[in-house]
Amino acid sequence: MSDRPGVLARLLADAEHAVVLTGAGISTESGIPDFRSAGGLWENHDPMAVASMTTFMDDPSLFWRFHRPRIDMLTSADPNSAHRAVAELQRRGIVKTLITQNIDRLHSRAGSDGVIEVHGSLDRGSCLRCxxxxxxxxxxARAxxxxxxxxxxxxGFPMKSGVVLFGEQMPAQAINAAFDAAERADVMLVIGSSLRVTPVSQLPGVVLARGGRLAILTESETDYDERCTVRIQEQAGPTMQAVLLALNRT
Ligand SMILES: [Zn+2]
Known part of the structure; x- marks a missing residue:
């Protein structure tokens, strides 16, 4: 059996500017289902259509009936060992930048600083009019x-959370910061993202084009599987704990 966590640990330890990019797969071990692969219907609606800018503007009551219980589900989840491992890698200075597609704030609650949240966040709500x-x-409380x-x-205008909806512009500042980090990265570790959503799906390509290396720890297949240095199709939590253990031995 190959020691892929050990190989990943060495790749990270040797990096000058390691960047971690996470997606829904890192939070499934915290009990948060992957929105995109959940499938099924909710009250006869397609959840992806309900969580959209169109529904928010046309039928805010329908949008909030869907969104409000999700907020409770997301805020009651706890960070898992993968979130904690990433925070520890940041504390040790091994990981310089953390980019996430997740809106669940579990990285921040696990102790990560300066998380680049490219799909927004559940940190607050705002009015799109004023x-x-x-x-x-x-x-x-208002809902x-x-x-x-x-x-x-x-x-008087309906308010929305800071989560980026389908059909809504991505936050430009976070997207720019993510691409800046990819330009500088000599190693990018992708955890729990199938790299299907643009523009985040372009980030590993930026790293590879500049001679950086790619590691992917995602259970599903990705379009970058043939181009990465380390590929691990396992659960994120146990693997990242093994990576930390391997780093302690070096
Ligand atoms: Zn307002």
């Missing part, structure tokens, strides 16, 4: 107090 921002607790379940701004 820009007013409120805390997540306040947003949920729970409203007869139609829609939290409203003082200007």
């Amino acid at each position: 820009g007013n921002a409120v805390s997540m607790d306040e947003l949920c 729970d107090a409203a007869a139609d379940g829609v939290p409203r701004c003082s200007c």
Whole structure:
């Protein structure tokens, strides 16, 4: 049996500027289902269609009936050993930048600093008309107090959480920071992302084009599988614990 966690540990230890990119697969061990592969219907609606800018604008009550229980599910989940391992790699200075497609804040709660959240975050809510921002607790309190379940701004407009919806612009600042990090990276470790969503799916290509190396720890297949130095199709938590153990031995 090959010691792929050991190979990954050496790759990270030798890197000057290692970047970690995470997706939904790192949070499934925390009990958060992968939104895109969940499938099925919710109240006869396609969840991907409900979690869209179109639904938010046309039928905010339908949007919030779907979104509100998800907020509770996401905020009640706890970071797992993979989130903690990434935070530890940052503390040791081995990982310089952390980019995530997840909106669940589990990296921050595991102790990671400066997380680049390319799909937004559940950190607060805001009004798309006047820009007013409120805390997540306040947003949920307003939703729970409203007869139609829609939290409203003082200007009367429905408010939304900081999560980027389908059909909504990605946050430019985070996207630019992610591409800057990929330009500098000599190693990129992808954890739990199948690298199907643009523009994040382009980041490993940026690293490879500049001579950097790629490691992928994702259970599903990716388009970069043939071009990576280390490929591990296992659960993230146990593998990252093995990587930490291997680093302790070097
Ligand atoms: Zn407003």
